[in-house]
Amino acid sequence: MRKVDAVIIGAGASGGVVAKELSTNGISVVVLERGRWYGPNDDRKDDLRNQRTSILGNNSGPEDEGNPRVAVDAQGRERIVLPSQGNYSNNAACVGGGTLTYGAMAWRYHPKDFRMRSTYGALEGSTLDDWPISYDDLEPYYEKAEWEIGVSGDDSANPFKGPRKKPLPMPPLALNKECVILKAAAGRLKLHPFDLPMLRNSVPYNGRGPCMRCRWCVGFPCEVNAKCGTQNTVIPKALATGLCELRLRSMVKEIQFDQKGHATGVAYFDEHDRLQTQEADFVVVAGAATETARLLLNSKHRLWPTGAGNRYDWVGRNLQGHTYTGAFGYFEEVVYDDIGPGAGVAICDFNHGNPGLRGGAMLANEFIRLPIQFVSMLPPRTPRFGPAHKEAMRKYYRRTIAVQGPTQEMPMWHSRVQLDPKVKDRWGIPVLRISGSQHPHTIEIGTAMAAKAEMWLKAAGAAETWRKLPGHNVTGGQHQAGTCRMGNDPKASVANRYGQVHDIDNVFVADGSLHVTNGGFNPALTIMADAYRISEHLIKTWRGTRFRS
Amino acid sequence: MNVSRTRRTFLGAAAAAAISGAAGCGGARGTTWRVFSGHEARTLDALLEWIIPEDDSPGARGAGVSHYIDRQLSTHFREHRQAYRDGLAATDRLAGGDFAGAPRKQQQAALRKLQRDPATRPFFNLLVPHAMQGFYGNPRHGGNRDFASWRMLGVPPLPVRGRSQYDLTAGGGNAKS
CATH class of the missing domain: 3.30.410 (Cholesterol Oxidase; domain 2)
Structure with a gap:
């Protein structure tokens, strides 16, 4: 595979935005998406088989076969669960990710949602904290998401x-x-x-x-393509540049590093289950809070033997959604x-x-x-x-x-995803084990x-x-967030304010995993806005340094 | 006939072949059942009618809920096949041998035992949501015949506008020729 400037993992709410921003700014990109690309006519509007009611399966991936997880309940009992089962915390595996099937509420978080610790003080038993960025930092990017991806409504009242x-x-x-x-x-x-x-x-x-x-x-x-997701807005724009290649049914195994811990690219299984390597100057992980954490934990190196960014055991912690x-x-x-x-x-x-x-x-x-x-x-x-x-x-x-x-959730240290020591997916990659409580x-x-x-x-x-x-119970699912917290203190977070994983120059997280807290709102617009913000940083910094310190 | 229709027809035939092979141990020859014997289906129909009875509008039997369950037991709910075998046998036993043929009073007593006995309660708890799915869910899975429940609730039966290229009333979502 030809080396590119950037490899992006996941073509969902954030990955799609990053792909468009980078490629329209002259940076060559390969997007690896484990799912397929569904069009509006691929779905039968089946009330027993869809993203929200998956009694007979789901309609936007991943498939039940070969993609298990382990769920641990409050009593410590563990059970293998499939994507169509409730406690799997599934979002989606497809182009557009959750934005293909979401209800599409387009909320900006409240300014106080970024300042929870400062507003309310510490809370015993919770890792409640402030974000390293403020509402004002994100405001221009909220606006960009609203206009580029498209939002209707009237919040003037x-x-x-x-x-x-x-x-x-x-x-x-x-x-x-x-x-x-x-x-x-x-x-x-x-x-x-x-x-x-x-x-x-x-x-x-x-x-x-x-x-x-x-x-x-x-x-x-959406039957008439009226819902605005990344699959019908930014991703087509990225592909139109000629600088973005989207590879479907491509499951990333791990991020690869050189001796010094500089990322060289990723190893992934292609649509024929052949192991491939994609080299890149930098890696952007946008797989949503559960799978992003899984990939970091599976990306080991002698400098981080329990996974990238995991020196202080923060990767996978603070899993939040919304009850x-x-x-x-x-x-x-x-x-x-x-x-x-x-x-x-x-x-x-x-x-x-x-x-x-x-x-x-x-x-x-x-x-x-x-x-x-x-x-x-x-x-x-x-x-x-x-x-x-x-x-x-x-x-x-x-x-x-x-x-x-x-409901605004109080983040919990013990609500988390880890790698299961035994269970593997159909490619032999260790799967997630989900545990925790509210x-x-x-x-x-x-x-x-x-x-x-x-x-x-x-x-x-x-x-x-x-x-x-x-x-x-711990919530993940559509609103999953929090597992790769961004922060200013490398001992109490996984990434810095730009999603750059601590200790690693050229690996970035750009999705809801970064959320310190998850607001009392649906998170999609915030994930998109933050992806625009991080993209801007990537474009500026890559041009100067190529992420080599 | 366009390409996608040809493909769908082919896949349908392949799936049916796979199912009939898998269900070889159960489905009685000459019936429309994939998993149940004729007698099991009769017991299930009578039991389901207690869960969703007919009144001004069709009940579980009229809406074909047992067909929904039969079809799912050969696909998504394959793991529950034995539970149904055992559960339906227990249902018959509790009603003196033949639930469907027993008088209503005896059926009611059997139903009560079925719910309360720790040995049969799991079956009953499995059956109730399956019955609801077959009654209130999309007809394409074999239940909710003629949109019986949606008509009862006053929900327009045509699932969505703009999909008139599909004949949804057939339950299989096959393309109209």
Whole structure:
């Protein structure tokens, strides 16, 4: 394989952005993606087989066969799990990564989300800390992500947002019925509802048409290509430069180093399972928090015998996602109008400033619940089968609104991914072993947010409400983050503020793994923005030094 | 007939061949079942009807939920095949030999035991979510016949606009010719 300037591992939310930024700035790039490239027509909108409900498998990789992990529960029992099973913490393996099938909420984190330790102080049992960058550092890149990848919405009525220089490029979608009901109710409560931002075309943009308002949204590739992911925005731009080569079904085994610990490239298995080497001046790891940590741990050298960046045992630690909490409200009138994607109105009144709580969550109405998903959302005392269950489905399905949000998690040292000592994938590479639990304070925050959601629904006229309380298990999945924390102290982080792995000149992490904390918001836009920020540093520095110190 | 359709037809035939080979130990000849014997299917249908009964709209039997389970047991749920064998035999036993043929009262008593007995409870707990999937899920997997549950809930049966090139009512998602 011809040597290139940069090799990027992963073609998801961050890898796609880095590939476009580097290649449009004259840097030659090979992107290695372990999955395939799915188009909008490859998916059958199957409610039992998709990214969110994977009872009969998932639709965006990885395949169940040959990609196991080991999950350890709170009692220490370990079990081999497959990608389609819940505790695998799967995101995706495909071009676009999670952005192919996501719901596409496009949140900027709150300024305080970058300053959790300074805002709230230390928390016992948690590795809660500040980011090495601030909201202001990231703001220009949020703007770039919003305009280049495409965001619709209108947050002008949200007084809790960080300052922004430019409005969103596209107007919001028209509200569906439940959004109209909730927006009015939030106003009556003196809260501050607004049209939430989505990486979704509401009008023609970037050469693609608008959302057609179907219910098959979150968990599915968009039928009309209106969701904006990296697969239909930055990656095509990168490929058009002629400087970016994307290799599919390419599974990276390890980063390779010379004697002095300078990376020379990567070893990977190509689509025919042949072991190949790709040499590069520098390596950008963008495999998302679980697989990025796995690759660093599998990249050993005499200078770092337990894995790259792992001198102080931080790689794989602080695995975070979001435990979702909220409430359901039953209304006497039909509130279901079959106008997707469903989610449309949000409040950020409770992200911070909750007495006694370190953070909170953005709350929004939920995406349309497909019937099979709704089976497990009925009021708690509903019989789980029989005539009463069927009657409840009939009574509640079109008359229920769900409000929920991603609880700000308190990072935990013991919530982590490690290499399993025994289990290997189909290429013989050691797989991940996932273990951990939620901090009690995360449970407190989530419980409080469920009460806020319930209050909102009651104000909206719900005749009956029930809560969705936080789970106690470690979360990974779509919102996975935190396993390669960036920081200024090399003894208490994995990478510096530019994602450069401590001790190594030319290996960078550029995804959600870097997040010190994960906000009370969906993380995709932050991951994209940070990838733009890191790319800018890479371009400037590579031109000067080629990363040789 | 375009290329993709030819390929799909071919794959379908190959999959069916693979399945019939794998299911050789179970599926009775001359029936539409892949895994169940005719009697097992009758027991399962009667049991499922207690989980999702018919009222103004079809129940599990009318929606073909047992076909969903049968099909999954030959593919994704292969590991549960024995659990179903044993569970259905236990169901019959608890109803005096033939659950489907037993009077309603006796069926109800058997159902109660099935749920409570530690030996059969795991089977019952496996069955309930499978029944819900077969009833409320996409018809292409063999259940939810004629979109029975979606019609009941008032969800438009056509899954998505712009996919009219597929005949979704056939349950297999095959391209229209």
